[in-house]
Amino acid sequence: MKGKIFGIGVGPGDPQLMTIKACRILEKVDIVCVPKSKHEKDSLALSIAGRAVDREFETLELLFPMTHDKEVLKRHWDEAAERMAQQAREGKSLAFITIGDPMFYSTYAYILERIKRNYTDIEIETVPGITAFSACSSFINEPLTEADENLAVIPAAYGIPAIREALETNDNVVLMKVNRLYDEVAVLLKEMNLLNNAVYISRCGYEDQFYSTDIEGMTGREKDYMSIMIIRKAGWKSL
Amino acid sequence: MKGKIFGIGVGPGDPQLMTIKACRILEKVDIVCVPKSKHEKDSLALSIAGRAVDREFETLELLFPMTHDKEVLKRHWDEAAERMAQQAREGKSLAFITIGDPMFYSTYAYILERIKRNYTDIEIETVPGITAFSACSSFINEPLTEADENLAVIPAAYGIPAIREALETNDNVVLMKVNRLYDEVAVLLKEMNLLNNAVYISRCGYEDQFYSTDIEGMTGREKDYMSIMIIRKAGWKSL
Numbered sequence: 001m002k003g004k005i006f007g008i009g010v011g012p013g014d015p016q017l018m019t020i021k022a023c024r025i026l027e028k029v030d031i032v033c034v035p036k037s038k039h040e041k042d043s044l045a046l047s048i049a050g051r052a053v054d055r056e057f058e059t060l061e062l063l064f065p066m067t068h069d070k071e072v073l074k075r076h077w078d079e080a081a082e083r084m085a086q087q088a089r090e091g092k093s094l095a096f097i098t099i100g101d102p103m104f105y106s107t108y109a110y111i112l113e114r115i116k117r118n119y120t121d122i123e124i125e126t127v128p129g130i131t132a133f134s135a136c137s138s139f140i141n142e143p144l145t146e147a148d149e150n151l152a153v154i155p156a157a158y159g160i161p162a163i164r165e166a167l168e169t170n171d172n173v174v175l176m177k178v179n180r181l182y183d184e185v186a187v188l189l190k191e192m193n194l195l196n197n198a199v200y201i202s203r204c205g206y207e208d209q210f211y212s213t214d215i216e217g218m219t220g221r222e223k224d225y226m227s228i229m230i231i232r233k234a235g236w237k238s239l
Numbered sequence: 240m241k242g243k244i245f246g247i248g249v250g251p252g253d254p255q256l257m258t259i260k261a262c263r264i265l266e267k268v269d270i271v272c273v274p275k276s277k278h279e280k281d282s283l284a285l286s287i288a289g290r291a292v293d294r295e296f297e298t299l300e301l302l303f304p305m306t307h308d309k310e311v312l313k314r315h316w317d318e319a320a321e322r323m324a325q326q327a328r329e330g331k332s333l334a335f336i337t338i339g340d341p342m343f344y345s346t347y348a349y350i351l352e353r354i355k356r357n358y359t360d361i362e363i364e365t366v367p368g369i370t371a372f373s374a375c376s377s378f379i380n381e382p383l384t385e386a387d388e389n390l391a392v393i394p395a396a397y398g399i400p401a402i403r404e405a406l407e408t409n410d411n412v413v414l415m416k417v418n419r420l421y422d423e424v425a426v427l428l429k430e431m432n433l434l435n436n437a438v439y440i441s442r443c444g445y446e447d448q449f450y451s452t453d454i455e456g457m458t459g460r461e462k463d464y465m466s467i468m469i470i471r472k473a474g475w476k477s478l
Contacts, residue, residue: 009373016260017367019250020291023259052259101373101383109382113476116380126377128256128369134248134340138365141355143348144340148397152409153390162389169408170391237352 003088005115005122006095007102009129010045013205013226015052017130023053025095025127031087032057033080033096035107037066045097060087060094064107077107081114088122101129105155105176133174136201136228140211142236145172149234156181160188167192173231179223186219194231199239202227213239242327244354244361245334246341248368249284252444252465254291256369262292264366269331271296272323274346276305284336299326299333303346316346320353327361340368344394344415372413375440375467379450381475384411388473395420399427406431412470418462425458428470436474441466452478 011017062080102108137144149171201211250256301319341347376383388410
């Protein structure tokens with residue numbers, strides 16, 4: 001696997017939820033590319049991979065600042081893709097690691113796009129990972145979809161009107177990163193008479209994973225970034 | 240793990256896409272419960288598990304006939320749950336294996352519900368698996384969702400009007416098991432000017448996995464049961 005780039009989903013947090021394929025690649029790869037929002041911050045993805053695979057990684061730290069400024073973001077995506085491509089052209093194999101699934105709200109998508117467009121001589125392969133919402137539904141031991149039910153997955157950045165529409169038109173709704181909008185979502189759910197159909201889950205796959213069906217009782221409290229809400233119109237079987 | 244039941248997602252087809260956790264449980268468990276629609280049929284889930292884990296399984300075959308008759312289905316779910324509970328009460332550990340993710344359109348949901356309701360002394364734990372749509376987006380090497388895009392997952396049984404509504408109100412749409420409705424979906428996509436935004440994927444994770452963006456050209460042909468369509472309104476990066 002010389003001169004090749006892999007995009008690797010390390011799953012939601014529990015290293016045991018990594019795939020065999022992800023582990024086998026990380027056991028052999030020359031360089032592990034670690035996306036970070038700040039240089040001094042620890043990487044969640046790296047700590048997951050490091051607990052699943054018993055070796056020292058040579059890492060390449062890639063900085064993606066938390067900003068909505070498209071020009072700043074593009075510059076960092078371009079730079080990361082170029083740095084990775086350079087190493088691949090020198091014959092190195094690289095794995096870009098990402099929490100959850102690489103094709104699902106991950107910075108990896110922008111790297112993938114650039115490698116495919118600008119570095120057509122370099123092979124890039126993606127390895128899927130367990131998504132946060134799959135891990136959450138297993139953790140609460142409640143099905144996400146049954147029979148002919150559908151599912152909508154909404155990033156919380158979408159805002160309350162879009163969340164209302166999703167709740168009106170779908171059987172099951174997952175709200176990703178619900179922390180910032182939580183209090184407004186709770187008001188909406190009360191208004192729509194859906195308070196008993198929702199569950200809040202945070203840090204799923206970590207030792208301090210947590211869930212609650214007391215949606216109103218949780219308002220006003222500080223929430224972790226890794227937080228999801230699942231709304232199931234048919235109701236829970238046993239929550 | 241005596242007297243315990245596990246629900247195990249074996250992922251979409253490639254045994255390497257099983258999680259470490261799924262493999263570790265299957266290496267130790269006393270009985271592997273194998274859902275089948277007919278007694279004489281081979282089990283896909285069992286063949287995936289058997290290629291990932293190097294041991295002979297003691298299996299318990301559970302029959303779930305392909306029917307929409309709710310009474311017949313309930314009788315088979317009840318019977319399967321009872322047979323599993325009996326073994327667990329004798330101190331055996333059991334793993335119910337299922338393709339993809341156990342919480343996502345799986346018969347496992349009905350077993351889980353029954354164990355939790357009728358056999359409250361028996362512990363049941365669910366282990367998530369890679370979903371078909373995650374595997375498909377990695378296979379075609381195109382992101383499923385980016386930035387503030389949302390995603391709708393629709394079982395094809397939903398019918399054309401629901402699919403039209405999903406396409407109107409969402410950025411990205413996954414149609415599960417699209418085989419039966421394929422030709423009607425192709426007509427709808429043409430009408431909605433979305434033919435170039437769709438990709439058809441079949442048997443993802445198997446040796447004969449296949450994808451095509453020639454949606455019209457594929458009409459009229461026989462389709463595999465394991466078939467998905469992804470529609471991405473923002474368009475593909477490189478398909």
